[in-house]
Amino acid sequence: MNIPVATVGAATAGVLDGLERLQGPVTVVRRCAELTELVALSQTGIVRAAVVAGDTAELTAALAERLGAAGVALVALADDFLLRQRLEAMGITNAPGTVQAETLAGLISTAVQALEHSGAGRGLAAGIALADPAASFGTGIEAPDGGAPAAEEPDVRAGTVTAVWGPTGAPGRTTLAVNLAAEAAAAGRSVLLVDADTYGSSVAVSLGLLDESAGLAQACRLADQGMLDAAALARICADVSLRGHRLPVLTGVTRADRWIELRPAALAGVLAAARRMVDEIIIDCGFSLESDEELSFDTMAPRRNAATLLVLEAADTLYAVGAADSVGVPRLVRALSDLAAAVPAARPQIVLNKVRASAVGRNPENQLQGAWERFGPGQEIIAFLPADYDAADAALLSGTALLETAPASALRAAVAELAGVQASRRRPRRRGRSAK
Template identity: 60%
Template sequence: MSIPVVTVGDAEEDLVGGLERLHGPVSVVRRCSELTELLAACQGGLARAAVVAGGSEELAASLVDRLRAVGVAIVALADDPLEVTRLRGMGVLSAAPDVDPAVLAAKISEAVALLSGTGSVTQFRQDSGISDPGASNRIRMDEGADVPPASGTGQIIAVWGPAGSPGRTLVAINIAGELAAEGKSVLLVDADSYGASVAAMLGLLDETAGLAQACRLADQGILDSDALLRIATRVVTKGGTFRVLTGITRADRWTELRAAALSIVLEKSREIADVIVIDAGFCLEADEELSFDTVAPRRNAATLRSLELADTVFAIGAADPVGVPRLVRALSDLEHAVPNASPKVVLNKVRASVVGRSPERQLREAWDRYGPSLRIEAFLPADAGAGDAALLSGALLLEAAPESALRHSIAELVCARVQGKRRSSVFSSTARGRVKD
């Protein structure tokens, strides 16, 4: 197999000469003077591999992802241990600057094999996917206080739903709080690129956009568990403590949440938390159809990548004549946008005043008749009093309204201890604050 290679860097003369004298499968087709020229050559389909012989410190995760999107593997020459570690964090193979040409050729072949999926090493975990359509072509915070240690194999829960304020953020922050109260190490991530609101709902005076900070470090290849712990804000509640990566402070900052960087952030998050709860945006639009530049930043990359990597997806819909049809259409869009997602349907704001008597039964019958094959996992009752009390105080339901029907219903979604006591209906007349049929 012939592997055309482009190179960049001061050492390229010796490098190119050594590779050419091998007369092997690796052949240098272009010598570039800078990374932008190398990127342009790769996007033109000139090469299958790129060797960065100098200036590897200019490599960022977003650039690496753009090269992978056009099928180009990367090998960088570096001898500084810190730089080698940084490159490895981005999935870039490295070799010493004085590497033997035969060894370098083998390294290039290995990188190409890994990118094409024929290699045996799972180095490229942050590969381009649905959220990157181009794939188809220290002020230390107090870390120990009250936060349970993580197991290192964290599970990702994404809370998603269609437009129209079905209650995604309310459900997400209270899932995080309930899991923390169960003794789990929890990280709450606000990945809504249109209207981030986790910080406001929790009463956090935060203008730093923690997720954007983490993505910035990830893009530079220097994000580690300690840095992520420093960036995340600790939220202390009566039930337990969890951490939060706050969202972007303005919608026009969406370009800071790139798919490649977010993948690294979520991968690192698994190391510091037992459960990562993501408040995802609503839009699944394949916006590559609106642009010829298939490697440009994607407005919906944060939402799509979160859903791709999630172990569990809760699809939240408002239980009314407008919200239910929206959810049905959105689930169809989700199936096409993220085929591997298996959402759990949750109907929120359930109330007899807009559904009629026995609202749970009527919603089930309507869903079975007109909805998709997915079953309804849970009903969350409308509880304006509890929600308003929590919003006014910037607190969770378990603090502001611990005995509310809504709080108990959200807890039943994720807490096994509560699930064991599940009532037959969220509208049981014996439950305080529940709507009677």
Template identity: 60%
Template sequence: MSIPVVTVGQSREDVVGGLERLHGPVTVVRRCAELPELLAACQSGLARAAVVAEGSEGLTASLVDRLGAVGVAIIALTDNADEADRLRKIGVASALTGVHSEELSDRIADAVARLTGLDRPAALSAEADTGAALAAAPVEPKPGPESAGTGKIIAVWGPAGSPGRTMVAANIAGEMAADGREVLLVDADTYGASVAAVLGLLDESAGLAQACRLADQGTLDADALRKVASTVATALGTFKVLTGITRADRWTELRAAALALVLERARHMADVVVVDTGFCLEADEELSFDTMAPRRNAATLCPLEVADTVYAVGAADPVGVPRLVRALAELETAVPQAAPIVVMNKVRASSVGRSPERQLRDAWERYGPASGLTAFLPYDPAAADAALLAGSLLHEAAPESNLRSAIRELVCAPVQRKAKSSVFSSTPRRKAKD
């Protein structure tokens, strides 16, 4: 198997030139003057690997993602331990500038094999270029793999039409913080970010965009994430918030690769990460001939793909229910592993009929998708309006409301939830006999 390689820059011992003199599967097909030229060469299908001998500081997570999408692995040469660590965080293999050409060939083959899932070439040339070994190389840093974070990601999603995604997401975060957990609330809605407004935050800095920028550069860690997140203090607990973009046209700042890194770092920072997502699941590639262009809906799809729990929120009315049914079918196609917990919001007899929960269950069993209805949140405009007007959560504005109780039971007391017959009932009914 041949591995065509493009390069940019030239190391002081010219190991890139040494690659050209090796007799093996790794072949240098073009030397580029700068990164944009290298990117163009890779996107044209010319190479399967790129060696960045100079200018590795220009590599970002988004660039790495773009090259990975066309099957190109990246190897950067640097003697700076901090830069090597940054490169590792954005998915770039690194080597010292004084690396032997033969060893560089091995690393290229390994990087391509990891990216493509194919076996590396059985044998590489043993004829290394001796010029690469003239100078003694410093000790190369070998950072161990970063342990996975233990935090859980909860994605709150729902169809178009204001079913109450943000209200549910914000109050889930508040209830979990009240239980003593460290919580991070993330506003990833690229169409109508509103978490800051719901919580009464006068924040125009777009915390999530800042975090994505740091992640793209490979400089985001748990401490940096805490600094860009806003703090919300309530009577029952405190949690952090990454506010959403301040204008809809800033959606390009929330790229998939960077957002995935933000969520990965968030797992290390918080016990629970609650993500308020947008509604649209459409694959942007279907709308554009440029498959490498930024994807607006990636900010919705990415959290749904990595979430441990997905809440699908729909409005309990003759318009909201069929919207949710159709949207769940789209979700199953777009993110098959999601397995959503379906929540009916704004449940009221005036829009569904008497015994609204029973009516909704009966209709769902006849026409609904495979996912069963899990929870019902009552329509309580007085409590919701009081919280919105005060820029606070339900446990502060309306602590005794049925709506607050239903949300708390949804995420904090599943056993108690099973004991209730209806969100309109203030007393649990007697359990049915087995």
């Protein structure tokens, strides 16, 4: 297998001369003056791997994702101990600048094969592989004294991801996500609530966090630079107190035009850190599944819906929420078809929200179940959430969850059951909240 390689950085000269003397499958075809030239070259299809030395501090997960999407594997050469740790955190193959030519050739071959195996350039799996530290193909980092490899951050947890998604039209995605997280937190479980809606983030407002600072965007910036760990993520989160229990929240982008900050490689890094921080991650997703880049002349343009698609691919549990009326149900059916095409591995669990007799007739659950069996896509409806506008409005007005303002409501009981929590019907009390 012939592997044409491009390089950047004067520090690569010696080792690359050694590569050329090997006369093996790895061939240096271009020596670039700067990273921008390397990125432009990667779009031509001329090279299959890139070796960077000297400019490695400028590498980010987003850049690695961009090269990977073009089918170019990235290898970095760096001697600085902390820099190599960052490269490992970003999932970038790396080695010391003094690496032997034979070893470097093997690293390049391995990185190219791993990129092909991950399906990079054909979907979001590439971004997940690049951003997940577990997917790194480096040789291991030696401590500054040349001793044993540095210990990785201990994975004391392997948190699960629950995505709450649904079609356009306000079916209740945010209401369900917020209250699922609130019920889990109030029950003493370790949970993180994330707002990844790139069209209309509203988790912060729902919880009364008016001094929001786009926590998810901050976390993505750190992840993009390989500097995000569980401790850093915990510092970024805003805290909400629910019945004496802490619910950390990663607030969404404060303006819709900031969606570009939620790049998939960086967001995958955030999810990896979140899995190490808590046992459950509940994510409020955007509705759209459209592949925006197919509408652009530049197929490498950022994708507004990439964050939603990545979360849906990464989710261990996926709730598909639809409004229980003559408009919402057909929308959900069509959206599930789109979901199957966009994320074939997704296994959505159907939740119908705002169930009420005035919209569908007497015995609304039976009516909806019968219609779903006749016209639905085949998945079972796992929950019917009753319409309780007074309770929902009271929670929104107070900036808290249903368990605080309407603990005895039927809607709260249905959400608690979905969350696997025994709902206690305590009287409402003054909420306490602190935001970092």
